[in-house]
Amino acid sequence: MSTAREVLLDIQGLEVHFETRRGLARAVNDVDLQLFKGERFGLVGESGSGKTTMILALLRMIKTPGLIAGGRAVFDDGMDLLALSKEEVRENRLRRVAMVPQGAMNSLNPVMRIGEQLTLTMREHGEEGTRDEMQTRLEQLLERVGLKPEVTGLYPHELSGGMKQRACIAQAISLGPSLILADEPTSALDVVVQRQIMQTLRQLQLQLDATVLLVGHDMGLMAQFAERVGIMYGGKLVEVGTVADVFRNPQHPYTQLLISSIPSFDRRGTFKGIPGVGLSLLDPPSGCLFHPRCPQAMEDCARQEPGLTQLGHGQHVSCLLHEKEGTDATPA
Amino acid sequence: MPPLLEAQHVRKVFRSGGGLLQADSTETVAVDDFTLAIDGDTPSFTTIAGESGSGKTTIARLLLGVTPPSEGSVRYRGMDVSSLDRDQTRAFRQDVQAIFQDPFEVYNPFYKIDHILTTPIEKFGLASSRQQAAEQIDEALRTVGLRPEETLGRYPHQLSGGQRQRITIARALLLKPKLIIADEPVSMVDASLRATILSSLHKLYTDFGISFIYITHDLTTAYQVSDKIVVLYHGTVAEAGDVEHVITDPKHPYTRELIHSIPVPDPGSAWIEEAVEEKDVEVSDEATGGCRYAPRCAHGSARCAQMPPLYRLDDGRVASCVLYDGQEPLESGDLTRIIGATPQEE
Amino acid sequence: MRRLDQILYYLRESPMLGAGTVLIFLIVLFGTLGPLFVDTDLSRPLSTTPRLAPSLDHPFGTDDAGRDLLSVMVVGVPMTMRVGLLAGAVGLGVGIFLGFTSGYLGGTFDTIVRGVVDTLLTVPGLVVLISIASTIREEISVNIMAMVVASLAWMWPTRVIRAQVLTMRERAYVQMAKLNGMSSAEIIWKELFPNLLPYLAALFANAVNWAILASIGLEALGLGPQNDPTVGMTIYWAITFSALIRGMWWWWAIPILFIGTVFVGLLMIAAGLDELANPKQRKAV
Numbered sequence: 012m013s014t015a016r017e018v019l020l021d022i023q024g025l026e027v028h029f030e031t032r033r034g035l036a037r038a039v040n041d042v043d044l045q046l047f048k049g050e051r052f053g054l055v056g057e058s059g060s061g062k063t064t065m066i067l068a069l070l071r072m073i074k075t076p077g078l079i080a081g082g083r084a085v086f087d088d089g090m091d092l093l094a095l096s097k098e099e100v101r102e103n104r105l106r107r108v109a110m111v112p113q114g115a116m117n118s119l120n121p122v123m124r125i126g127e128q129l130t131l132t133m134r135e136h137g138e139e140g141t142r143d144e145m146q147t148r149l150e151q152l153l154e155r156v157g158l159k160p161e162v163t164g165l166y167p168h169e170l171s172g173g174m175k176q177r178a179c180i181a182q183a184i185s186l187g188p189s190l191i192l193a194d195e196p197t198s199a200l201d202v203v204v205q206r207q208i209m210q211t212l213r214q215l216q217l218q219l220d221a222t223v224l225l226v227g228h229d230m231g232l233m234a235q236f237a238e239r240v241g242i243m244y245g246g247k248l249v250e251v252g253t254v255a256d257v258f259r260n261p262q263h264p265y266t267q268l269l270i271s272s273i274p275s276f277d278r279r280g281t282f283k284g285i286p287g288v289g290l291s292l293l294d295p296p297s298g299c300l301f302h303p304r305c306p307q308a309m310e311d312c313a314r315q316e317p318g319l320t321q322l323g324h325g326q327h328v329s330c331l332l333h334e335k336e337g338t339d340a341t342p343a
Numbered sequence: 344m345p346p347l348l349e350a351q352h353v354r355k356v357f358r359s360g361g362g363l364l365q366a367d368s369t370e371t372v373a374v375d376d377f378t379l380a381i382d383g384d385t386p387s388f389t390t391i392a393g394e395s396g397s398g399k400t401t402i403a404r405l406l407l408g409v410t411p412p413s414e415g416s417v418r419y420r421g422m423d424v425s426s427l428d429r430d431q432t433r434a435f436r437q438d439v440q441a442i443f444q445d446p447f448e449v450y451n452p453f454y455k456i457d458h459i460l461t462t463p464i465e466k467f468g469l470a471s472s473r474q475q476a477a478e479q480i481d482e483a484l485r486t487v488g489l490r491p492e493e494t495l496g497r498y499p500h501q502l503s504g505g506q507r508q509r510i511t512i513a514r515a516l517l518l519k520p521k522l523i524i525a526d527e528p529v530s531m532v533d534a535s536l537r538a539t540i541l542s543s544l545h546k547l548y549t550d551f552g553i554s555f556i557y558i559t560h561d562l563t564t565a566y567q568v569s570d571k572i573v574v575l576y577h578g579t580v581a582e583a584g585d586v587e588h589v590i591t592d593p594k595h596p597y598t599r600e601l602i603h604s605i606p607v608p609d610p611g612s613a614w615i616e617e618a619v620e621e622k623d624v625e626v627s628d629e630a631t632g633g634c635r636y637a638p639r640c641a642h643g644s645a646r647c648a649q650m651p652p653l654y655r656l657d658d659g660r661v662a663s664c665v666l667y668d669g670q671e672p673l674e675s676g677d678l679t680r681i682i683g684a685t686p687q688e689e
Numbered sequence: 690m691r692r693l694d695q696i697l698y699y700l701r702e703s704p705m706l707g708a709g710t711v712l713i714f715l716i717v718l719f720g721t722l723g724p725l726f727v728d729t730d731l732s733r734p735l736s737t738t739p740r741l742a743p744s745l746d747h748p749f750g751t752d753d754a755g756r757d758l759l760s761v762m763v764v765g766v767p768m769t770m771r772v773g774l775l776a777g778a779v780g781l782g783v784g785i786f787l788g789f790t791s792g793y794l795g796g797t798f799d800t801i802v803r804g805v806v807d808t809l810l811t812v813p814g815l816v817v818l819i820s821i822a823s824t825i826r827e828e829i830s831v832n833i834m835a836m837v838v839a840s841l842a843w844m845w846p847t848r849v850i851r852a853q854v855l856t857m858r859e860r861a862y863v864q865m866a867k868l869n870g871m872s873s874a875e876i877i878w879k880e881l882f883p884n885l886l887p888y889l890a891a892l893f894a895n896a897v898n899w900a901i902l903a904s905i906g907l908e909a910l911g912l913g914p915q916n917d918p919t920v921g922m923t924i925y926w927a928i929t930f931s932a933l934i935r936g937m938w939w940w941w942a943i944p945i946l947f948i949g950t951v952f953v954g955l956l957m958i959a960a961g962l963d964e965l966a967n968p969k970q971r972k973a974v
Binding site: 057058144187201202203205206208209210213228229230231232233234235236254255258259268269270272274275276277279280281282283284287288289 | 505506538540541543568587590604618
């Protein structure tokens with residue numbers, strides 16, 4: 012990108028491991044990624060790609076047998092998310108980094124009214140104010156996410172799926188975080204509601220000048236919502252770039268296959284999948300993780316793990332095909 | 344010759360709530376007057392599309408005879424599905440099979456996946472010897488792109504979702520049915536595998552002449568794989584016809600809104616900026632008697648207070664909307680001819 | 690994995706199951722090997738000097754009637770266990786049949802079964818047992834004891850099995866089984882039953898436990914087999930002859946120790962199996 016944007020979060024060498032009876036699984040494998048201020052970044056991958064694990068790591072929500080085995084995630088003011096103590100994590104959750112979860116079930120307490128929960132959450136994270144002050148703030152908050160003030164008195168089960176998700180978004184932005192991690196927030200919603208919610212999310216993001224990291228597997232949604240997108244496979248980040256670059260000119264063979272497998276309204280009856288079986292994290296292939304399924308695999312691919320090569324336009328790809336050409340790894 | 348499977352003016356109502364005295368119970372009309380017949384001789388590939396609450400899964404359950412209709416009937420070769428005897432049920436189950444959404448839940452975790460393949464062979468007497476059964480299973484697995492040596496003898500949790508789903512397709516194939524009802528077969532499968540699985544299904548249609556009723560909320564996959572489509576909204580048919588016409592040029596306001604809301608993988612469209620036309624109104628589930636979409640519809644008017652019939656449009660499709668009330672309504676709302684595998688009316 | 694490996698694996702996975710199994714195994718060992726080392730005739734009255742405290746000659750002491758208590762335990766513990774096993778097996782067997790069929794088939798049969806079970810469960814079991822036992826005219830043998838106890842042992846298993854079946858009935862693999870042409874009976878036995886095995890084993894351990902305690906309860910009240918030295922009868926005699934006041938602690942403490950061990954052992958087995966019955970555990974293999 013030509014405009015030099017400020018970096019909000021610099022993720023370096025992130026490693027998340029899962030110790031299982033059958034061995035060690037590298038769920039997140041040496042990931043380097045920079046998130047800019049006020050950008051919308053999409054993180055795409057299929058099951059087992061590590062995308063959800065990554066945001067759980069940033070939120071310090073990894074539970075045993077998983078553990079953060081290495082790396083840093085440094086904010087613009089020098090704070091390393093991965094090095095925070097438990098207390099510090101609580102302080103910063105919601106204030107700096109917030110999450111919009113996949114299902115409202117994970118975030119909304121079914122036996123508390125919406126107003127109560129949101130207020131409680133805010134107070135727990137250090138916000139103070141009289142009841143009336145909080146109520147006013149609440150109503151303003153709800154209005155921003157497109158909910159009527161009456162919602163404060165309702166229980167989660169009295170809301171529709173879309174409304175519940177809006178309430179979760181309200182909770183996430185209640186303390187004005189600079190980074191919002193959204194884990195497939197609309198996957199359970201109908202298509203029209205999804206569009207409305209994503210539009211609201213975009214408006215909010217622009218108003219708050221916050222960075223949104225959207226994790227998902229819906230390429231269409233990424234293309235419409237995100238500005239930059241990163242593709243993950245088997246725990247590794249294999250390609251990063253602007254949506255225009257990645258969708259129109261994908262460089263990594265996996266990305267290319269992924270994009271051509273997306274059903275679209277242009278062509279009927281063509282079915283292009285990705286050959287082979289998904290990889291097992293417990294028994295990963297040697298060298299490049301994708302090589303067994305890669306139509307362009309070379310001899311070296313079985314032996315050598317590719318690093319992250321920078322191409323033009325801020326596009327990065329992790330593939331031996333490009334290692335000779337581009338300049339060497341600067342973080343994405 | 345009666346059709347293979349038909350739903351005749353089927354209506355399904357669910358009652359919820361209400362205590363012992365039955366006060367306060369709410370009635371939800373899951374499916375409202377649905378008529379469709381599948382021909383046994385000419386294969387067809389029909390999508391029944393809808394979102395949550397549209398009634399599409401209920402229709403699948405009705406057609407499979409798993410749920411009885413509140414009104415109307417479901418008939419297999421003319422016989423009411425709820426009153427078949429042992430032999431008739433057997434024939435029904437052999438002719439009409441199903442593929443389900445969750446590729447894990449359909450497997451009994453106690454058994455290896457072979458169980459799901461050997462049971463139908465045994466129960467329907469498809470093979471006369473173990474050897475023959477093994478051959479049939481081998482062939483079925485290969486047809487769906489699986490290698491028997493990599494899949495047989497394994498437990499469900501040892502295989503991926505894509506493999507498990509393909510095994511269920513192989514199972515359906517063993518019975519050589521005339522019709523397969525596939526309820527969201529790829530929604531729980533990774534994106535890259537969807538194309539492969541859909542291509543297996545399509546192959547069964549083109550190479551084996553098996554008819555399909557494909558139930559989904561994903562219109563893009565419907566476009567890929569089917570010939571005809573029925574779009575449902577809250578238990579009623581909004582629009583039906585050739586998939587090419589309905590998707591590229593939707594006529595019913597709901598279908599239009601639906602198609603426009605699908606995020607396409609083409610960056611730079613106006614998807615995120617353009618305001619949604621649909622009114623953001625919370626609608627209750629109870630039937631009000633008029634067009635179900637009217638409260639949300641951008642074109643809603645007083646005329647919508649009466650449920651519009653399915654009007655026939657020029658290109659052979661039907662749409663249930665007052666905007667087309669100048670057209671002829673479809674006789675008794677019978678979708679059969681719209682869906683029937685007659686040559687395209689181009 | 691070979692079956693033995695799998696069993697050993699489960700034992701390792703659940704320490705409770707392991708510990709419980711060890712305890713019961715020791716009791717069984719005691720009962721089976723005991724007669725090889727101890728003269729079982731000494732369990733009859735008037736076979737040796739009465740009222741002796743535990744010593745090398747009589748490690749468990751002797752009672753008022755001249756029975757060697759070690760010998761009594763060697764004979765009596767297996768008897769008591771037998772009552773438990775028999776009653777537990779009958780109870781579970783009936784429970785399986787009624788629970789599965791009423792849970793899966795529903796309808797009037799289910800309504801009747803449910804009604805009967807729910808009503809009878811509210812009646813205090815011991816009262817019923819006492820009523821039944823006291824109306825039996827002829828000599829109560831160990832087997833009759835087992836049948837008396839079994840008459841109540843089936844109710845709880847029926848109830849919980851039925852509840853489990855109700856949830857399993859709606860599973861997708863049951864739908865699949867129907868589509869595969871299986872009949873209701875086949876679905877019950879081939880699809881539902883195997884998945885409940887660990888749970889049923891836990892129920893069995895509980896049923897046996899309950900049966901043993903119920904039989905001991907009846908016997909301690911004097912409603913047991915008068916001529917057999919079961920654990921419960923020993924306690925009865927100890928009570929009748931005021932062993933507590935007379936300081937013959939070995940007469941009542943030893944039987945109670947055995948009961949306690951069996952109870953704790955079976956409880957741990959049941960709890961351990963219950964843990965394993967949790968599907969999360971099964972998938973992790």
